[in-house]
Amino acid sequence: MLRGRLIPLVVSCASLSCCHAAPAGRHQAAFLASSAKLPWHTGRLGACRGRPLSMESPRSPRSPRRAAAPPGKVDPASGGKGGAAAPALLASQPRHITLEDGFLTEQLAANLRGTFDRKFAEPRSTGTDRFCWDYWHVPDQYTLVRTPADAYFDEPDFAALTEALTDFGQRTLGCNAITQPWLSYYVDGCEQRMHTDSWHGPFAYVLSLTPWETRQFRGGETFILEPALLDYWRGFDPTKGLEESKLTRTVDPCFNRLTIFDPRLPHGVREVRGTRDPREARLVLHGWFTDLGTPFFEGGLKEEQATDTLNDALEPLYEQLGQCERCVGVLIVRLSVDALSGKVTKLVSLADTLLPDPQEMTDGTLGSSIRAEILSVIHQNLSKLQFGPASEDSSITIPFVFE
Numbered sequence: 012m013l014r015g016r017l018i019p020l021v022v023s024c025a026s027l028s029c030c031h032a033a034p035a036g037r038h039q040a041a042f043l044a045s046s047a048k049l050p051w052h053t054g055r056l057g058a059c060r061g062r063p064l065s066m067e068s069p070r071s072p073r074s075p076r077r078a079a080a081p082p083g084k085v086d087p088a089s090g091g092k093g094g095a096a097a098p099a100l101l102a103s104q105p106r107h108i109t110l111e112d113g114f115l116t117e118q119l120a121a122n123l124r125g126t127f128d129r130k131f132a133e134p135r136s137t138g139t140d141r142f143c144w145d146y147w148h149v150p151d152q153y154t155l156v157r158t159p160a161d162a163y164f165d166e167p168d169f170a171a172l173t174e175a176l177t178d179f180g181q182r183t184l185g186c187n188a189i190t191q192p193w194l195s196y197y198v199d200g201c202e203q204r205m206h207t208d209s210w211h212g213p214f215a216y217v218l219s220l221t222p223w224e225t226r227q228f229r230g231g232e233t234f235i236l237e238p239a240l241l242d243y244w245r246g247f248d249p250t251k252g253l254e255e256s257k258l259t260r261t262v263d264p265c266f267n268r269l270t271i272f273d274p275r276l277p278h279g280v281r282e283v284r285g286t287r288d289p290r291e292a293r294l295v296l297h298g299w300f301t302d303l304g305t306p307f308f309e310g311g312l313k314e315e316q317a318t319d320t321l322n323d324a325l326e327p328l329y330e331q332l333g334q335c336e337r338c339v340g341v342l343i344v345r346l347s348v349d350a351l352s353g354k355v356t357k358l359v360s361l362a363d364t365l366l367p368d369p370q371e372m373t374d375g376t377l378g379s380s381i382r383a384e385i386l387s388v389i390h391q392n393l394s395k396l397q398f399g400p401a402s403e404d405s406s407i408t409i410p411f412v413f414e
Contacts, residue, residue, distance in 0.1 A: 103360035107273040114269035124220045155201045160192040185343040185410030186300035197293035202282035212299030215274040219264035220294040228285035231293035233262045236277040273364045303410045310405030328392040336381040340364035342411040353398035
């Protein structure tokens with residue numbers, strides 16, 4: 012039995028990265044270098060809510076039920092601030108797109124947008140900060156204008172931005188780092204054709220600084236292929252026709268909206284038409300959440316108190332997962348632990364992109380049953396954990412990476 016740190020995790024069915032538990036509390040922003048050639052992401056979701064520079068609009072817990080989003084659009088209430096609570100682990104379903112409206116404070120979002128507007132305020136200016144942009148054009152694939160965000164914004168604003176992203180990644184995605192953020196704008200003719208880029212990280216993000224409701228252009232939405240389309244023939248119905256809204260999801264880049272999505276799904280950005288003025292362009296920050304595999308602790312229970320208990324549970328858990336049918340994707344589980352009893356009081360799924368390997372779905376085996384078995388194994392092993400008493404209730408976020 013390995014003592015003193017959480018065991019590294021590699022299983023044939025599920026390669027779970029759970030090395031070196033992260034200390035309790037907030038980390039400083041951490042960056043992992045992505046590969047040299049970076050495809051670019053941008054976001055969009057259903058109709059925007061709120062005013063362009065004031066997207067935070069907390070919803071009452073008893074607000075009336077919302078009408079369903081139009082076909083092909085992501086419902087903003089399906090994720091993000093004021094959205095549905097994380098589902099119980101056994102009820103978890105794959106979630107490939109998540110939205111966080113009003114992600115940054117209004118002041119920080121306004122500062123970042125203001126910096127961009129100020130540097131482009133005088134078109135005839137020859138200041139050096141106007142010469143940092145790269146016109147990136149790959150024929151028939153990518154066309155946009157980009158710059159590293161760390162060199163563009165004031166240091167305090169950039170530090171606050173990366174802290175917000177890193178903190179979100181740790182608490183809700185099980186990711187301890189982000190790639191260096193890029194700032195990109197899209198004027199007439201800019202686009203991203205369909206592509207995937209999952210090697211950069213398990214979750215891609217787009218944070219919009221676009222005043223979407225007052226935009227002067229057409230296009231600019233992110234489109235993401237529906238997961239069912241990647242296994243098209245299994246559920247094919249020759250009696251039904253399909254149109255674009257049934258084949259892709261679209262996300263509007265509303266101001267201060269953070270869009271998180273599964274970069275394994277083919278996606279792109281619709282071509283922008285109508286404006287050549289950078290101040291009227293589609294403007295987004297984008298990158299990837301990375302470095303999965305480290306449990307994250309909050310509350311009274313400290314890493315050193317929990318390590319042996321977790322190791323005792325995780326070793327047999329990994330062995331059982333290795334006997335399950337193969338799935339691919341990420342499952343982020345949060346345990347709530349009672350301070351006095353040390354018992355696990357709740358298990359929820361914070362993020363879930365887990366999909367069964369089609370090669371496993373033979374002889375009538377359903378993908379839902381493969382997922383259900385994996386969720387059940389994790390629930391059975393983690394729900395009966397018994398920790399020691401602590402000064403206050405705690406939560407432990409554990410990422411499971413299935414390859």
